Amino acid sequence: MSWEIVIGLETHAQLSTRSKIFSGAATAFGAAPNTQACGVDIALPGTLPVLNRGAVERAIRFALAVGGELNRTSVFARKNYFYPDLPKGYQISQYEAPIVAGGALTILAGGAEKVVRLTRAHLEEDAGKSLHEDFHGASGIDLNRAGTPLLEIVSEPDMRSAEEAVAYARTLHALVRWIEICDGNMQEGSFRCDANVSVRRPGAPLGTRCEIKNLNSFRFLERAIEHEARRQIEILEAGGRIDQETRLYDPERDETRSLRSKEEAHDYRYFPDPDLLPLAVSEQWIAEIRSRMPELPAARRARFESRYKLSPQVAAQVTASRDKADFFERSLMKIDTETYPEAPRDLANVTVGELTSQMNERGLEFSQSPVSPEQIGRVQALVLDGTISGKIAKDVRKAMWEGEGDPDAIVARRGLRQISDAGALEAIVAEVLAANPRSVEEFRAGKEKALNALVGQVMKATKGKANPQQVNDLLKGKLSG
Amino acid sequence: MSLSSSDVLRIAQLARLEVTPAEVAAVQQDLNGILALVAQLQAVDTAGVAPMAHAQDVMLRLRADEVTEADQHRLFQAIAPQVEADLYLVPKVIE
Known part of the structure; x- marks a missing residue:
């Protein structure tokens, strides 16, 4: 009996704003470490976040492009965890009331169209970068990326093969670039995917899923899903059980390995961020953005x-x-x-x-x-x-x-003009026929292919400037005559 | 609702707070006291009332997408415990 692979994707698209989502620091890629991290980004006490209109506008464009529902009021929440590249001790994200709910994307896979439903899309800030090269036993922290606006786009588990998952990711990638909300540069991390993968017998309830992180190319996405599905099927066929966990894809070894199990999973203790009021999106604003949308x-x-x-x-x-x-x-x-x-x-x-x-x-x-x-x-x-x-x-x-x-x-x-002078062309045809008696003989003996060789010779003699159809007609006329 | 001593240790771990075995009982009592206060609030009938995300009935103001902050990393890093190659150094963490 066969297995069915079930895949849902979570994609982080970095929004193409000039400044950060909650501060006026620049977002340009490749700047010297910490030169684009202001007081808000490094979490100096007393600083407060102020939301960037450009980030919200890009989320609205996305909602309009995928036919999602725009929540007229959405809320920012704190996602709490401790890591040195997150200096506040929490990431500002959206939880219960994301800006975009639902929507769908039509993909082309295996020659057929398929609709992949979207669960939601929400605004959040990116974290900084940790550099684990040896700084005398310490880690180096660059906070330039901290506070960069992201749109996290979550799909329903509607994909059934690695091919479909890649088609979805490519379609989404093309769309965010098309509507100019993200530059889509995967090498620079502007578009990153996590895949939720499970397997089941067709018609059975959903199996236990594993989340694979670190998929920064379409090729890795495809290989990681294929590898992960094989791993799960092998476990199940041997009578084992899948444990829900987060796994990391290692492109060098082409395998996934466990990062943390559900028991060790983070308890993020989301709650509404008291530093930010609810975000309101007016009908007028939506209409204004809609009027500027390109043909999709x-x-x-x-x-x-x-x-x-x-x-x-x-x-x-x-x-x-x-x-x-x-x-x-x-x-x-x-x-x-x-x-x-x-x-x-x-x-x-x-x-x-x-x-x-x-x-x-x-x-x-x-x-x-x-x-x-x-x-x-x-x-x-x-x-x-x-x-x-x-x-x-x-x-x-x-x-x-x-x-x-x-x-x-x-x-x-x-001098590439086609030879239109019939007399000049006829002379060349005659020369070619005289120089290739064998091909002429073969053609007359019924070998149609010999004609192609003669056409080729004429084209060569004219340096490609003859009209092939005209040459064909002339040759046939001469040979049958 | 009341918290067990293992709940207390779990919460302490999430908040990266060190609570010694001798302190658990006192922390447990304090936290349960706070929860009792919340329980009083929860006794109010809120059926049909939309949940609030913020105590003030105003909406968020937005700023224009403009770069307004200049590089001040030298100033910020002057008070950092350890800096090298313009990076903030922290005890090694690899997940």
Whole structure:
């Protein structure tokens, strides 16, 4: 009998505010230790927290994007625990009344759409960093990160495989960047996941879960869940019992190990923070933020499918980021899509293939591309009006990546214009036929493939500047004659 | 509700307070006294009354997202017991 894996994710998205959630200290990454930790962040006695409007606004944007319920009144609570990178002795978080309740995210996994429900999303502050290198037997504390705003996004246990969990994490990652509430930089810890994993027989009640921490890449998330599920199944099949515990994923060994059991679990003793009044979110504020929301990824994907006739897979790839979707649509503006209805599909393929790998190689976002979407569109327009062949288009784009400027200039300078003079092309075809008697013979003997070799020879002789269809027709005419 | 001596030791442990065996009985009595006071409050019928998170009936004021605090770590670290490489040093803790 098979096992079913049940996964829920808790994600910490660092909100892209300039200043901290409860203080006016900067949040920039990579500053010298403790240079961005003010009196509030280091918990000097007598200091008080004042909530950052930008952090609340980002939480509202998230609620609107996932269709969550915005609690018009929410409350900040103290989560009490002792650790040196938490100088107050408590983390300010939200407990009983989080700012966002519910909502959902639609993911694409295994070729099918699936809706993952969200439990809640709440605002909280990050802790500082402990450095355990040896400082003469002591630990070093950097409080720059202390007080950085986080949105903790909690999903329902709706995922059934590591693949689905990764699809959810990727969709959420794309969404928070799309609505510009988080930069999504996983190396810098701006987007971190914890996974709750359990296994059960299909239809049985939920099994005992283990929480896996320290998952700062999609690959680690996938491997950690697969490993953890295998571990639990092995225990259960050997007649054992799963203990609820927190486990840490070790990417070097590709295994999880116990961090603490339920018995040792923290007792956080949450209570409303008396330093902060309840947070009110007005209808007017929500309406104002709603009016500034961009078209969301799911809506844009659906529009690309219906308007440009893209396949669901390509539409999903083009809308993987707002940058990329914008680039694609801007490149289309150079093209008359009424006359050339296939052009959007061709450009979408160029965008998700060639352009995406160029960006990845250069480590750039689409918004930082050295080649403009208008230039990419122009190249396609030159193909459509027969000025250059599709093969040459690739060379023109390559030249643009190398900084050679506008497509028209490249075509003119390099003499890449397609040979449209039928007489000139016929002469080349005749030469190729005379030079390749064996291929001619093979074709006449019924070997269709021999024609491809001849087309290739003509293309080579014209340096790719012939129209392949025209060459094909000319060759067939000559050979049958 | 009243606390046992093991409850007292658990609470002390969570608060990182050292309570010696000789002190347990006295602390237990004090805490139970406080709980008795809370029990009086709990006797009030609050059915239909929305729970309050704060004693004042006003809402939180927000600040604009602006960096207003300059770096003062030298000043702060002047009163720290131990500092190295701009880090606050604390007894080694590894969870």
